[in-house]
Each structure stands twice: as structure tokens, then as C-alpha cells.
Amino acid sequence: MISNHDANASIHQPDSYLNHIPAHVALIMDGNGRWAIKKGLDRSQGHAHGASKLREIVTKFGEYGVKYVTLYAFSTENWARPQNEVENILEILLTSINSELETLHQQGVKIIHLGDKTTLPEEISHAIAKSEQLTENNSKITLSVAFSYGGRSEIIQAIKNMVSEGIEAENVDEKTFERYLTTYGIPDPDIIVRTAGEMRLSNFLIWQSAYSEYYFTDVLWPDFGDEDVELVIKTFSSRNRRYGKS
Template sequence: MDGNRRWARERGVHEAAGHAAGVDAIRPIVERAQQRGVKILSVFAFSRENWQRARGEVDTLLSLLDAAIADYTPDLVRQGVRVQLLGRQDELATSTRESIEEALRATAAGSAMTLNVAFNYSGRCEIVDAARRCLADGLSIDQIDEDALASRLYTPQPSELDLLIRTGGDQRVSNFLLWQAAYAEFYFTDRYWPDFDPAAFDTALAEYARRSRRFGR
């Protein structure tokens, strides 16, 4: 979900307005994803590197998260969407962690689609944490293989990523789902995230459908 700040600057409004517009853009994409039969949708909301931004901007992002959880959770429950958090929850403030945990509990029975929200997330940290879980579970060196690591990632469901969509014009992964994206197809668009609407999502899916996936073969 890249380009919120640039979207705001080009319109001469405060960066907070860009982040708010970015939050608003999530809902229609989730709805369209359901309509298109997507079973797992992952969004990159806040990286561990984002803590290095200005304190005011970080506070804005955290308050937007709390507001989005309160506003959006009832709709997700009705839609049968299960929310999962990807990231280090233990590093978050107690109030934020409690809001997230409440959303996870409220949507736990959802079976129509899974919405993975990457918050305080790092792809490298996810792999490190999976390795630590292997050690904590008492696995020997010989027992630590791809399956052992994959089963201990933040994503408990099948973790292979089909399509990675990057908005905002940059063409890089930015430490997102590094393990899961091993054989993913990439789609880059110059559109900023607040302007990435269901029609743009459909365009990305159409491009994906035209590709022939070889999985390294």
C-alpha cells in the first residue's frame, strides 16, 4: 500500500490525509477480492522500518489503525473475513495490541476469506522468528528444512504467494513476504495506493491471468 504521502503532497494536503485515504482504500479492495474469489489477501500496513519516521506520523498511523479496527471489524464479521496479523505483536503498545487481539477474536470464525494485515512487519524478521521457533520446539539441525520453517511463519495457512501488487511506482519488494514471494508474479503500477480502486485491482488480476507461471522450472 505505497504512495500515501506522495498522494497527499501532490494534492497540497497534510500527509495524515494521505494515510487516511490509504486506509479508506482498503475496504473496496477487500470487497472486490471477495467478489473475485480471492481466498487470502495480504496488505502491508506498517513495516518495522516505519518506526524511524517522524513521531507525529507514526502516532497518526497508530491512531488510524485503532480507528480502522473499530470501524471495519463489524463489516468483516458480516462478510466472513478472518483477520490475521503478521508481525511482532509483542513490540506494540498495550492499547494497540489489545485492539488487534479483539479484531482477531471477533473475526476468528470467518471462512470466506483471510485478510492478513502486516503491521510492525519485516520479511527478514519473519524468517528469523521461524528459525527461533524451530529451536524452541527442540528441532535438531537435520530436522530444520523448508517445511519446518514454512510451518512456523507468521502465516499459518499455505504461505505461497501468487501475486504481489506494488503501488506507487517503485519496483522493489521492500522486505515484504520474502519467503512467500519466492515464485510470486509481480505487478507494478504507478498509481498511488489511495487511487488503487477495484478497477485497478481487476487490471492487475487480468495481467496475472495472462502469465504462465513456471515456478523456476
């Protein structure tokens, strides 16, 4: 975890960090509800404000040269939340797609959905498919949205698909297995960022994060801004990634 002291110090590093930019940043966007409660608002307003930050943050990472951003928007476990909260989140997702899609497309953003589409309402599933189809040839930055996603269920589904295709055990290696993951074709995250002070993965990209760096911050997601993006970049630049080597 990066401490507040380390964060304050790291922002004064020279701009040489621009030579060491993560290709893939993954974000666990936590704290929408707590942000709303602190301000005396309904939790739904926290989710709405958090959603309104997405294009700003993705754009800012893109300005630094990050080529892949993955957002953990809704986990398989989140379906167990109160029904009215789930319905509100689904409505915000649909509104965000409809209002932001054309702008993201014009900015060269390629959109990919990670997760179980079969659990989604038809209207949302259709909107996601439309966004993927419209942006499939864009290449400036790839935005993967993990919605109704769980790392364990992704692994189980990959195994089921391999078995159904008759893959023999002796032919299974890491590269073969990765072809059956929803993230196939996307590099593993270089750094995983989690907001709101929580320090766990919560079933997010558990295969893909084997050698990822981690960045935990107390900042609530709706308050996450340009300076926080800069700190993520600078923190990554200070890490020595050995991949198990001495």
C-alpha cells in the same frame, strides 16, 4: 512490471480470465504521503484516505474469487519515521479496526495479524487480538494485515523458535521451517502488487514470495480502484507460471 500500454491492452481481454484467479493477492500499499502532497494536504490525510480504501479493495478482490488478501500496512523499518507520523498511523489503525471490524465480520472476513505484537501499544495489540478472536471462524476471505512486520525478522524469529524447541538440523526442511512463520496456514502469494511506482519488495514476505508474480503500477494507493483490481486479475491470468520448469 506492467507498462501503461500493456495495462490499457489487457483490460480488453475476454472474460476467460475469470477461470484463472489468484488465490492470494498481497499488496504493498505505497504512495499515501505523495498523494497528499500532490493535493496540498498533510501526509496524515493521505494515510487516512488510504486506510479508507481498504475494505473497498478487499471486497472487490473477494468478488473475483480471491480467497486471501495480505496488506503490508507498516514495516519494522517504518518505526524510524517521524514520531508524529508514526503516532498518526497508529491512530488510523486503531480507528480503522474499531469502525470496520463489525462490517468485515458480517461479510465473512477472517482477520489475521502478521508481525511483532510486542512492539505495539497495548490498546492496539488488544484491538488486533479482539479482531482475530471475533473473526476466527469466518471463511469467505482471509485478510492478513502485516503491521510492524519485516520479512527478515520473521525468518530470524522462526529460527530462534526452532532452536528453542530443540529441532535438530537434520530434521529441518522447508515444510518444518514454514510451520514457524507467522504466515503458517496461509498459501504463498500468487501475485504481489506494489503501488506508486516503486519496484522492490521492501522486506515483505521474502520467504513466501519465491514464486510469486509481481505487478508494479504508478497509481498511488489512495487512487487505486476497481479498474486497477481488474487489471491485477487480468495480468495474473496472462502469466505463465512455470515454477522453474521449462
